[in-house]
Amino acid sequence: MTISSSKINITFFTLGLMILVLAFSLSASAQIAVKGETVWTMAGEPISNGVILVNNGKIEAVGPASQVNIPAGYRVINAKVVTPGLIDAHTVIGLNGYLNQPHDQMALDGGASIQPELRAIDAYNAEEKLVEWVRGFGVTTIHTGHQPSALISGQTMVAKTTGKNVDEATVIPTAMIAVTLGNAANAGAGRSPGSRAKQAAMLRAELIKALENSKKKEPATDLKSAILDRVIKREIPLLITAEAAVDIMTALRIAKEFNIRVVLDGASDGHMLINEIKASGFPVIVHPTMARPGGDRENLSMENAAKLKAAGIPVALQSGYEGYVPKTRVVLFEAAMAAANGMSRRDALATITIDAARILGIDGRVGSIAVGKDADLAMYDGDPFEFITHCIGTMINGKMVSEVIR
């Protein structure tokens, strides 16, 4: 009797386990239909009453409900508004943690002013709380790395805001090299650089060395030369944080001298140098719309992104770097404020989706809702830009990674 009872228990336990496994595989698996009253595909006009079919981590179909049939067995998720998963074109989360204590601030090594060999992947904590925080607002991809506080602070990477570790998260291990010009780049304590002109001289000297190395038959194998060789060969761009007009001009001058690729970052004074930036052809990852004015950001304008975009310059928005609070901004809110300050809603949404993807070179995979792309989606219960709207779901690679109401 005892034995038979135990057998029954085991049987029920096994059955329960099977059901659990089945349920888990269903929820994690690949077949989901997301219905949105408005679907911003960013690959054309928004679709009213749209349906997105997700299969095996990719977008299988997208279109109006009248044209896209939901196959049997697909889990159906409803939302008022669906957008592509948001892209934060420049942040430091994953390297800098939310505690803001020395042990979780890993986006700057203060030991030297020029350290392009520092890899972001060696410091990225996929489970950092701020990664989860922004994911809850619909952010699915981040360009993160070493912070703009040294002449060359290190490398940046592109990651999905998912995965248990860096390998699961990484999209591009080395995306750009973070360079800073202006007051933030001064080393302090009597060390060089201590002035703008010295910053330029040191950066040029480093690039001249890299240029000479690249002409040698046996390329230099030290870490610094190896990575700068990729800059000289135009494989990766410099991400030059330059807020003041004088620093933006220096960035453009040096880019021209060495024929290297540059992505301008910050660019508070960009609205004063529209012709020059446009002529360079470089894209701009504009400072957070709500960044604090002052210092090199003395002329910061909430209309900066709108003015650059109107001139035809490729523009993305970012959450940026903060030394104190907020430890990270939410790029959705920064785009919302841009939409409230001269940008159309579509253009503002583009700065955190398709336009950001293009600048980061990942538009083949993310940034719009199109067949064959990664199934990264953000779902809202109203206009995503309104502060009173909630993000109700976030999908990455076809899996619901967040269903908190935030």
Add this chain to the structure above:
Amino acid sequence: MKHFLYCFAAIAFISCTAIGQQQPVAFVNARIIPIVGQPIENGTIVIQNGKIVAIGPNVQPPAGALINNLSGKTIMPGLVDTHSHIGGGSGADASSPIQPDVRILDGINARSSSIQRAQAGGITTANVMPGSGHLDSGQTLYLKLRDNAVKIDDLLIFGKDGSYAGGIKFANGTNSIRAGGGAFPGTRAKSAALVRAQFIKAQEYRDKVSKAAGDASKLPPRDLAMEALVEVLDRKKVVHFHTHRHDDILTALRLQKEFGFRIVLQHVSEAWKVADEIAAAKAPSSIIFIDSPGGKLETTDIKFENGVALERAGALVGFHTDDSITDSRWFLRSAGLAIRAGMSRDKALYALTMANAIMLDLQDRVGSLEVGKDADIIVLSGDPVSVYTQVLETWVEGKRVFDRSDPKDRLTATGGFGAGNDPGDHINCFDGDLGGGN
């Protein structure tokens, strides 16, 4: 043309002042959110001599009133910020952790561009405070953000007895703790002990003054620090208590109970954990909305839900900017984020205005649109909690201090070349050279 009209009004004001009555201004056809009372569609507000003289759906503007047609616009009371650092003021120095004698009055720049940015955000009244790096960093000031201030006196709020309005700033938690910091505390318990000792000293000082009964020979020597703390004990000055963690919040309430002073809890990042205790103590809370948790160990558990938690507990809750922690120009955003986390719309708007007026003892003058109150009014392009809404005009005591259609004011609102410099004085309706280096 609009500018011309207001210039005309300004001239009329001047000429009418001579006979004691200013020309009334009537705001008509607006959606009015008076905060106290239900919203009024197509309502009218009439202001004169710096006060609201009429408000309602069927108010006829008086003869001779300047008519400001605000069809499609929304009117609210000027916003009240219970915790700000505009004006670049400083308080206590590094000499000791408790400095009640220090007044921010003596270290504030009335011409700072940060004050103009606050006007651009619709803020008309602000509690400007020294920092939180001390257990007590000194006395705060309640300011009216009037235009063209050349000195701090131009912004003060005077009571009937001629004294100016303000509170005193206290703090607990890590900001005022300095390891090996000499006179500064090294632990939380030491922080509380130091504050208690000072209040006991102030009680003794008050007793001596009381016993002297006006006899100069028996009065203790004047002590500015003690005088300020006696005002706190006598409940004349409100303590604005910077506190984040739940245990620190309860410590602040414990001290309040022991010494009986009046308190406004400031920041209260973990209010959601002790909302019932805060409500039971009848302590008002002034909270802030930060885009992400953390930044320091005490604020790892800050939540947008603080507003709704305090509302549900029945506590009085208001919002603040802590400018420049958050910029005064988007103070309205606090209400949006509070509603996002579950707070009611009415209480969220109340928390930008009337709740804060109550915390500053200014509820008879500001915080709502009611007859007899100061004519502190903001004109909005739409719904106050929408991100797309702009502050179009800000009026303080019947004078327009911000006008988004004026290019200089617009520059303050959006930022841009020249916005970071103190632009100095300017008159809204006049963009020419005033002479005198303006």
